[in-house]
Amino acid sequence: MTDTNWANRLDDFELKSPIGYGSSAVVYGAIYKLTRKLVAIKMIDLDMFERNQIDELRRETALMALSKHPNVLRVYGSFVNGSKLYIVTPYLSAGSCLDILKTGFQHGFEEITIATILRQALEGLVYLHKNGHIHRDVKAGNLLMDDHGGVLLADFGVSSSLAEKGDVRKTFVGTPCWMAPEVMEQAGYDFKADIWSFGITALELAKGHAPFAKFPPMKVLMLTLSNDPPTLDRESTVHKYSKGFKDMIDCCLQKDPQKRPTAEKLLHHPFFKQAKRKEYLIKSILANVPPLEQRPHKKVPQKAITFESTEQWDFDTPTTEEPPPIVPPTSVPVTGTASTTMNNTNNSSNHNPMFPATPATPATAATNNKKHISFGDVVIRDPPKPDVEQQQQQQQSQQSQQPLPPKKSRFSINPENTNNSTTSSASDIVPLPLSRLCSQDSIQGERKSRFEVQQQHTTPPPSQPNKEQHHHPSSSSESALSRENSNSSGLSLPRNSSTSSTKSSRFSVEIENPAGREGQSQQQQPPPLPLLPINDHPVSTSATTAAIAISASSASLVSSSSTTTSTPQPPTITPSPPVTTTAVTLPLECRKKGRFELIGDTTSATTTTTSTKSNLATAVVGTHPHDHMDSPLSSLSGSPNTSPYTSLTRDHQSAAHTARLLTTTASTIANNSQENGNVPPIVYTQLEALLKQTEAQRSLLNDMMVNVRRGSAETTTTTAATAVSNNDTVEHLQQLLTASLRERDRLSRENDSLKRELNNLRRQQQ
Numbered sequence: 001m002t003d004t005n006w007a008n009r010l011d012d013f014e015l016k017s018p019i020g021y022g023s024s025a026v027v028y029g030a031i032y033k034l035t036r037k038l039v040a041i042k043m044i045d046l047d048m049f050e051r052n053q054i055d056e057l058r059r060e061t062a063l064m065a066l067s068k069h070p071n072v073l074r075v076y077g078s079f080v081n082g083s084k085l086y087i088v089t090p091y092l093s094a095g096s097c098l099d100i101l102k103t104g105f106q107h108g109f110e111e112i113t114i115a116t117i118l119r120q121a122l123e124g125l126v127y128l129h130k131n132g133h134i135h136r137d138v139k140a141g142n143l144l145m146d147d148h149g150g151v152l153l154a155d156f157g158v159s160s161s162l163a164e165k166g167d168v169r170k171t172f173v174g175t176p177c178w179m180a181p182e183v184m185e186q187a188g189y190d191f192k193a194d195i196w197s198f199g200i201t202a203l204e205l206a207k208g209h210a211p212f213a214k215f216p217p218m219k220v221l222m223l224t225l226s227n228d229p230p231t232l233d234r235e236s237t238v239h240k241y242s243k244g245f246k247d248m249i250d251c252c253l254q255k256d257p258q259k260r261p262t263a264e265k266l267l268h269h270p271f272f273k274q275a276k277r278k279e280y281l282i283k284s285i286l287a288n289v290p291p292l293e294q295r296p297h298k299k300v301p302q303k304a305i306t307f308e309s310t311e312q313w314d315f316d317t318p319t320t321e322e323p324p325p326i327v328p329p330t331s332v333p334v335t336g337t338a339s340t341t342m343n344n345t346n347n348s349s350n351h352n353p354m355f356p357a358t359p360a361t362p363a364t365a366a367t368n369n370k371k372h373i374s375f376g377d378v379v380i381r382d383p384p385k386p387d388v389e390q391q392q393q394q395q396q397s398q399q400s401q402q403p404l405p406p407k408k409s410r411f412s413i414n415p416e417n418t419n420n421s422t423t424s425s426a427s428d429i430v431p432l433p434l435s436r437l438c439s440q441d442s443i444q445g446e447r448k449s450r451f452e453v454q455q456q457h458t459t460p461p462p463s464q465p466n467k468e469q470h471h472h473p474s475s476s477s478e479s480a481l482s483r484e485n486s487n488s489s490g491l492s493l494p495r496n497s498s499t500s501s502t503k504s505s506r507f508s509v510e511i512e513n514p515a516g517r518e519g520q521s522q523q524q525q526p527p528p529l530p531l532l533p534i535n536d537h538p539v540s541t542s543a544t545t546a547a548i549a550i551s552a553s554s555a556s557l558v559s560s561s562s563t564t565t566s567t568p569q570p571p572t573i574t575p576s577p578p579v580t581t582t583a584v585t586l587p588l589e590c591r592k593k594g595r596f597e598l599i600g601d602t603t604s605a606t607t608t609t610t611s612t613k614s615n616l617a618t619a620v621v622g623t624h625p626h627d628h629m630d631s632p633l634s635s636l637s638g639s640p641n642t643s644p645y646t647s648l649t650r651d652h653q654s655a656a657h658t659a660r661l662l663t664t665t666a667s668t669i670a671n672n673s674q675e676n677g678n679v680p681p682i683v684y685t686q687l688e689a690l691l692k693q694t695e696a697q698r699s700l701l702n703d704m705m706v707n708v709r710r711g712s713a714e715t716t717t718t719t720a721a722t723a724v725s726n727n728d729t730v731e732h733l734q735q736l737l738t739a740s741l742r743e744r745d746r747l748s749r750e751n752d753s754l755k756r757e758l759n760n761l762r763r764q765q766q
C-alpha cells in the first residue's frame with residue numbers, strides 16, 4: 001500500500017471497538033479492508049465545534065499529514081461522513097503515555113524510561129519548532145507509543161503555524177495543567193510555551209499526574225500564575241530521581257520564557273544522556289501493560305453528540321469561492337470526497353454513528369443546506385462570506401422560495417445570520433483579565449472539556465518564527481511543514497474577520513466582560529447604602545478630633561488631613577448640586593491634649609465656610625484665639641462666641657475648651673469660696689453662658705445626627721459611581737456619628753455636673 005491509495009470512505013474500514021476517548025473525539029481501532037492494515041481512526045463530531053474551530057481541525061489534519069518525522073504522528077488521510085470527521089492514523093498499539101501511566105504506572109515511570117520517552121518526544125518537538133510550529137498541547141496524553149517503543153507526538157488540535165501568524169501568538173489555548181504562564185496571561189508566546197509543557201509532562205511521567213491535576217481549570221490558572229513554578233520533589237516520589245532530572249525540569253519550568261532553553265538546546269541537557277534506544281521501552285513499559293484494546297477505556301465526558309441535526313454536509317462539490325486545494329507533494333492525498341452524507345433521520349439515538357444503518361444518500365433535497373469546509377484535501381464549502389455576498393445569497397435564497405430546513409447544528413449557515421452564525425459565541429468572548437479570573441473558581445460558562453479564550457489579532461504579528469532559535473531549512477528533508485506547504489494544502493479557508501484569530505483548544509472558558517457586567521448592574525441597581533447603625537462602638541480619638549465639616553443634608557464630607565494620628569482619609573464626596581465647601585487646613589503643629597486636639601499655630605489655620613441646605617453648618621473651621629487662652633476668665637469671655645451653628649471642628653474645639661474651662665472655673669470658684677466666701681456674680685453669668693453653650697452643642701449634635709441619617713438616605717439615589725464611594729462615606733459617617741453621640745453624652749454629663757455645680761453655689765450663697 002502506498003501513501004496515495006488510501007480510501008476515503010467509511011465503508012473502506014472495519015471499525016473495531018474504541019481504543020480511547022478524548023475530550024472531543026473517540027478513537028477507534030479499524031482495519032483497512034483493502035490491505036487488512038490496522039489503523040486508528042479518530043472520529044470527531046463536527047457539530048461540537050464552532051466554525052472557527054474547524055480551522056484548527058483542518059490545521060491538525062493537514063499538519064499531521066505533512067509530518068515526516070519518526071517522532072511525529074502523521075495522518076494517512078481524513079474524510080467526512082455526515083457530520084463526522086474521520087482522521088486515519090497509524091495504529092500505535094501501546095496507546096498514549098497517559099494511558100500507560102493509568103494502566104500500569106500510576107506512580108510514574110523510572111528515570112531512564114522517562115529519559116527515553118522524553119528524548120524521543122523532544123526530537124519531535126525540535127522538528128516541529130524547526131518548521132515553525134508550536135505544538136501547544138504537549139502532554140503525556142499526546143505522546144503515543146508504538147509496539148517498538150517509538151514515541152510520537154500526536155494531536156495537533158491546538159498546534160499552530162508560526163509561519164502563518166507570526167512569531168508571537170496571543171491566543172489562549174492549551175490544557176491548563178500544561179499551559180505556560182505566558183499563554184494564560186495572553187501576553188504573547190512562542191516556542192518556549194512548548195518547553196514549559198514539556199517540563200510539566202516530565203513531572204507527569206515522574207509522578208503519574210501533572211501538577212495541580214486535581215484542581216478545576218480556573219484554580220490551575222490561578223495556581224500557575226501565582227505560585228512558584230512546580231518542581232520535582234525528589235523526596236516525595238516513589239522512584240528515585242536524580243538531581244539532573246530535577247534540573248532539567250527546572251530549566252523548562254521557568255516563568256520567564258526567555259530563560260527556558262530551546263528544544264534543541266534542551267536535547268543536550270545531561271539528563272538525556274541516560275536515554276536508551278527506544279526498544280528499551282518494550283521491556284520497561286510494554287511488557288507490563290496489556291495491549292491497548294484490552295485496557296479499560298474510560299469515556300471522557302464529551303459535549304452532547306446529537307444525531308438529530310438536519311444538517312447535510314457536502315464536501316465533494318468544488319468550491320468557487322476559494323482556489324482548489326493544492327495537494328502538497330509530501331501530503332497524503334486522502335480526500336474527503338464524502339459523496340455520502342449522513343441522513344439524519346437514520347440516526348436514531350441508538351444508532352451507532354460509526355456504522356450508518358443505511359448507506360448514506362446523496363444530499364439532493366437539501367442542497368441549499370450544504371456546507372463546504374476544507375480539511376486539507378477535503379473540501380468543505382460555504383465558509384463565512386463577506387456581508388455583500390451573504391446578502392446576495394440571502395436574496396437569492398428568498399427568491400428561490402425554498403424554505404430551508406431548521407438549522408440545529410452550530411454549523412448551520414443561517415441566511416439571516418451568516419456573518420456570525422457560527423462564531424457568535426466565540427466573538428463574544430472577551431480576553432480574560434486573569435487577575436479577576438483567577439479569583440473565581442466557579443465562573444459561569446466554564447466548560448469541562450475544551451476551553452478557549454479568544455482574542456482578536458487586530459494587528460497581525462510579523463510572520464517570522466523565532467529567528468533566534470530556529471531556522472527554516474527549505475531544502476531540508478524535514479521541511480515538509482514549511483509555510484508553503486501549510487498554505488498550499490488547502491488550509492486557508494476564507495474566514496469572517498470576527499473569527500480570523502480565534503483558536504480552539506482543550507477547553508472553552510466563556511466569561512462575560514466582568515467590568516461591563518458590573519458596570520451595567522451598578523447603573524441599574526446601585527448598591528443600597530447600609531443603614532447607619534447608631535452604636536457605641538469605641539471610636540478612635542482621631543476620628544473625633546479630625547477637623548471635619550459635615551454638611552449633613554448633602555452628605556458632603558470634607559476631612560482635614562491635619563490630624564496627628566494615622567486615621568485613614570475618608571473620601572471627599574462632592575454633592576450635586578454642590579455646596580460651598582472648602583477644605584480645611586490645619587497646621588501640622590497640632591498636638592493632642594486628652595481627647596481634644598489643640599492647635600498650636602492659629603495663624604496658619606484657614607477659615608472655611610460651608611453652607612448647607614439645612615442651615616446646619618455655617619461652619620467656621622478654625623481656631624479662635626480665645627480657645628487657646630489659658631486664663632479661664634478670658635476664655636470664658638470668648639466662649640459665648642461659639643455658635644451652635646458652627647462646624648463640628650469648632651464644636652469639638654470649643655467643647656474641649658469648655659471642658660477645660662469648667663474644670664478650671666469650678667476650682668476657681670471653690671478657691672474663691674474658700675478664701676473669700678464670695679462668688680463673683682460674673683461667675684454665674686459665665687457659667688450660665690457655658691451651660692447654654694453646651695446645651696446648644698448638644699442640640700447641634702442631635703440635629704447633625706438626624707441630618708446625617710437623612711443625608712445617607714439621600715445618597716442612595718446618587719449615581720452608581722458615587723454609590724461606590726458612598727459606601728466608604730457611610731462608613732466614615734458612621735464613625736463620625738458614633739463619635740458625635742459619645743460627644744453628646746459627654747456634654748450632657750458635663751451639663752448635669754455644671755448644673756449641679758451651679759446649684760451648689762447658689763445654695764452656698766443662700
Ligand SMILES: Nc1ncnc2c1ncn2[C@@H]1O[C@H](COP(=O)(O)OP(=O)(O)OP(=O)(O)O)[C@@H](O)[C@H]1O
Binds near residue numbers: 024027089141144
Ligand atoms: N493513533 C492512535 N493509536 C492508538 N491509540 C490512539 C491513537 N490516537 C489516540 N489514541 C488513544 O486514544 C486516546 C484519545 O486520543 P485523543 O487524541 O482523542 O484525545 P487526547 O488527546 O488524549 O485528549 P484531548 O482530546 O482531550 O487532548 C489517547 O489517549 C490514546 O490512548
